[in-house]
Amino acid sequence: MKKAILFVFVLFAGLSLMAQDLQKLATKGAERLFSDKDDLTSVIQILPEGTVVEAVKADTAFTLIRLGDIEGYVKSDRLTAALPVVTTAQPADEPIAQPADEPVAQPVQEAAPVYAEPDVQSRQIPTERFQALIDKYGVDMAKRLYQHKVWKGISSEMARDSWGKPKQINKMYVDRGVEEEWIYSSKYLYFRDGVLVEWGPVR
Known part of the structure; x- marks a missing residue:
């Protein structure tokens, strides 16, 4: 029964990745990128937290990812769906007239979290x-x-x-x-x- 459930899960994961062009994922922390998932000494590089990568294929333990022209394996549980870059736009309302002796309050813009790939130099x-x-x-x-x-x-x-x-x-x-x-x-x-x-x- 467990094998059947595992098979269905792996099949579903594979089909869902094939249904999309390439799913965008982000690393949960600083993660090792392996050239061979069966050899944990085959580290290609360390990916910083929040690195956005493309999932090529996945199984329960490892996901084959692509970062630019580099492909390698990352542990599947160390990846999460990449959050889109969000920008906050303030409405262009006209300011309300204030008496001359009171300062006009300026709207406060909060910075949205940005999830981006590491700088080019670190992955070359x-x-x-x-x-x-x-x-x-x-x-x-x-x-x-x-x-x-x-x-x-x-x-x-x-x-x-x-x-x-x-x-x-x-x-x-x-x-x-x-x-x-x-x-x-x-x-x-x-x-x-x-x-x-x-x-x-x-x-």
Whole structure:
């Protein structure tokens, strides 16, 4: 029964998104934009609170969104319907005649909340970090490292450029070689002579 309800919900969400061109949504807070919803280390960028995005498709956990020419995943429960930009217009009534010794009261305009996309500079790629990675490794490698990806055969320097400095490094000298285990908060990387050979969750 639960599966049927979940299926109907996902189907309804998908059909409602297809029925509209692209639904406008806004982030509830500062949210991470992931390139891969199954890899929470694949953060592309942080979206500021109130960032207006277009929903491409959604499921119960993640929504594929578009922000300019960037696509990625945001947790579905961290998005809300984008509020339209509202402007307050005061009626152009003629002022009521006041005695000369009393000042004329001016109407007070309240500023309406504005929900807008972040400034262009904060969402442009390449960023300084991305450009530095391009200069160091070339475009293809830079894209993967910028998205916090790692794979067998990369150097320890590339891993540091991708994931950052580890919390702890365990170094072992084995058979005229050096093996290192880099510990992060939830994962580890294992290097043999400066080359990544294994990784996994911290036990």
